[in-house]
Amino acid sequence: MRIGVVTFPGSLDDSSALRAIRLAGGTPVPLFHASDDLMEVEAVVLPGGFSYGDYLRCGAISRFAPIMSSIIIAAEHGFPVLGICNGFQILCESHLLPGALTRNQGLHFVCTDQPLTVENISTPWTSGYALGQRLVIPIKNGEGSFQASAETLIELESEGRVALRYADKNPNGSKNEIAGITNARGNVVGVMPHPEQAVESLTGPSTDGLAFFTSILQSLVGR
Amino acid sequence: MATIVVEVMLKPEILDPQGQAVAAALPRLGFTFAKAVRQGKCFEIEVDGTPSAEQLSDIERAAETLLSNPVIETYVVRVGA
Amino acid sequence: MATIVVEVMLKPEILDPQGQAVAAALPRLGFTFAKAVRQGKCFEIEVDGTPSAEQLSDIERAAETLLSNPVIETYVVRVGA
Amino acid sequence: MALDTVAIASEQPNTLQPWRELGLKEDEYSRIKEILGRRPTASELAMYSVMWSEHCSYKSSKVHLKQFGEKAPHSDALLVGIGENAGVVDIGQGYAVTFKIESHNHPSFVEPYQGAATGVGGIVRDILTMGARPIAVMDPLRFGLADAPDTRRVLPGIVAGVGGYGNCLGLPNIGGEVVFDETYAGNPLVNALCVGVMRHEDIKLATAHGTGNLVVLFGAKTGGDGIGGVSVLASETFASGKAAKRPSVQVGDPFAEKVLIECSLEIFAEDLVIGIQDLGGAGLSCATSELASAGSGGMSIQLDKVPLRDPSLSPEEILMSESQERMCAIIEPAKLSRFMKICKKWDVTATVIGEVTAGKHLEITFNGELIVDVPPRTVAHDGPVYNRPIAKPAYLDSLVPTELPTLDTPDAIKAELLSLIAAPNIADKSWVTDQYDRYVQGNSVLAQPEDSGMVRIDEQTHLGVAISTDANARWSYLDPYNGAKLALLESCRNIATTGAKPLAVTNCLNFGSPEDPGVMWQFAETVRGLADICLEMGLPVTGGNVSFYNQTGAVAILPTPVIGVLGVIQDVRARTKMGIPSAGLQLIQIGNTGDNFSGSEWAHLHGQMGDHAPTPDVGTEVRLIELLLEAQPLFESAHDLSDGGLAAALTEATLRNNIGATIGLPGEFIPGGVAAALFAETPGRVLIAVDPINLSALEVLAAKYEIPLHALGSTGGDALVINHASISLTELRAAYTETLPRLFG
């Protein structure tokens, strides 16, 4: 099962995302921002990092990369896309997901082992979790505060499109403790926490992130 | 040569922790003038000669699509010196 | 109530990677108007009524000591609407 | 201003030149004239002045640093030693590791964010230059008192700068230090360490040879950053009143550096460069003269080819500019097009600015006019050497022994412990370290607050490296010779506590003014101690950095030799962590406690310094390290005892996983009683938790290495109980964690 990971200039967690796909049993495929060729992958991960230095706004410049034009078209037809951290920011800037990620309330970059709860298991990226399951996954970002208009928040909540929520403490001032959301169709998911950094107990606080990658492989098999 | 200034501010309903931090710091330094502070970005764009109508409309479009994110921000374009 | 705007820009000799990133992105989107772009911060400060001379001089001092770092930045204070 | 050419310099020998303003001494200026047989051109003067500055020439430290060569232990692991951008050691399986610490102290006082950010950027380029992929950073920091107003300006800026740059590069920050002392007010120390890994065959050196090979400048465009920063700023005390001495600050662009790293690694992978050098202090002056000097000598440069960010720069300014994120490579003409292609892929500007020539001179032209014509060695390597006067400082004669309370009651134990662990030097540092990405790259096996940082090198074989940095400036103040030795021993112990074997050493020597004989004595003693201990421990010094002039008026900082030790672990899965993992374990202190209050944090809390540093017991430390490495499979957790003594170690070990402990301290057997047992900072001790079934095996090993074990008690419960003093973990945590957030928001 070929899963792509896009490297933008300034992507940082691309190698970890490739590793996570491999550990989950998939075939990781590196994709480069400057080409619009999706290399026959069946799903794609937009990894964390500081694409284009996060200058202007996080994700604002990457959204215009050639690879994104292919991804946007594919996503509108149901192609599975997971955006992690900077990838989530890119998805919002691309309008594949609503809302925006803004400066953390505490004004600092925050790297911590964050408790979360899973709130939606109907997406191909979260189907391997149990509803309400508690996870501990690292967050590490300076602009992770999810903001959206009141109507958008009502829409997300009423349609059950909040995928992950911060538990115990809100680390950054996100509206409704939102840590991750999905589009209406469920194929596009964006999360601020880094599941690819919680796939081995040796290097992460848990292995709670692995199910994002096993979920997508399962979903693709079942299709 | 002219300078165009694009000011981008967070919408009033969006949390502005940077502005809040400044508002909190001012009185600690003895400055009491501010009722509220919001922090935004500004871009100084240099263009050749006086900007044409077409250029100005291009700048508007750039401000709307690239320089600001309409989900959370508003912008103003000013033609400077 | 008046709004004071303080614009803080990097000095021209200081590297401005953010402005450069914007300048590089504009032509990729087909916008060719910009000869150069610099990015700075702006603060919108609300004060009660028309600002007094004393308030204005306070604002100048705040701009110099808190809102900007004179080692690398310059600022302008404008009284807005 | 008219261009000052070599021809004009020959014709007009009497032109007045601002050598003094550029930081040169009269005899140094005469020597330049002697070398050239004429007065220097303005550009040559600029080059010599920066390259002969303290920062670049090591003119005050050289005579001492050569001990690292003279006393060097034989080491099969050393692949590249002192003298290159960073030393390289063999860690087996075909891997080589390079690591180094550098300081960026003064710039971080002037502009904390950018100063610290560019400090990280600079050391990362040094590591990259060796041909290595940078894999982690660390940041030993020193600040003025935690509650001083200026610390509230300096610390958040520096921390944000270290994080802002390192996080954006995707380098995990796996450790560092945060220490407060009033002598660092006005002189914060920002030391940055980077470690990188490569295959043996990929090692690159800074050398230019092969007539006709091209000199290529790639990376950011050149602006006016930090002009004069190196010579003026780093050679004289920074006096806040003299605005003219302020440097123009260097501003970093971590994104540019990130793409420069990826671009360079792709270039290395295709073996496209003959030699390579980063542009750091003294910019192009340094890079061109060092490359030429290390090669055959001849090089010609067309300075007008250098891509500029600020077109108004004069040739002297271009030569001196410290614009960040630039590299200089020597490549064969046949490989140029491939080189350029890779640069284009990463959107990195690359320009041929000259070539290697058959001659022996570095010749630089500007618009066709010859403005520099020098033997490069005289610029890069044959700078002045000073044997500065040395005198044992008077303060050492007026030191007084500590006089501290005894701890007789449970209430006294509790109160003293809680105030100690809330002291800024001991308190939890996560306010700082949570601003650093410790996970990125997915290979961080250990990071702060563990005793050392540890990174996996190979996912198949599980090979890894560990790094720890340490300095105990108070001990160095009391006794710089032993202070340096103790810092190195502590670093080694930290490495061994996590399960790795010490292999090599780097250092960053932060001191006051070398023109003060007392400071110079501290420096000389430090280097002597460090060279001696490295020889005794069989560890090579692979490189380092010296930072002088860290002083305000007549007051110098505490002598602060920051020592970094690199260790190797064959299987990272076997590493030991510092937190107690479960209840029902035995807590044991390895090593004896003595009456070592001088220089301790507890004495400091009581306003005392004391009069002597502990005497290092190298034999015992070596056996301790051997014991730690052999007994490691028997440990459930292990934590080095250092600042704050056993009290701090117990706090950290219990709070890590929120598992309490009950211990009894037989104070009557320890000189200094219960107070010493808890708060003395005797070196050579480790706190471990072991499963009772492993106890006898541990005892056998300890006996073999003749290392004493002391049973302290057992783990479990939700309190730390010490001799009837019971402190709930909640109370303990509050005291330990609230200090930094309260001070810095």
Ligand SMILES: Nc1ncnc2c1ncn2[C@@H]1O[C@H](COP(=O)(O)OP(=O)(O)O)[C@@H](O)[C@H]1O
């Ligand atoms: N304290 C020290 N211990 C050992 N080597 C040192 C020390 N200080 C400087 N060096 C070595 O001297 C050489 C020159 O240092 P430096 O000029 O700082 O290098 P760079 O210009 O690459 O930063 C380097 O090889 C460095 O490792």
Ligand SMILES: [Mg+2]
């Ligand atoms: Mg170097």
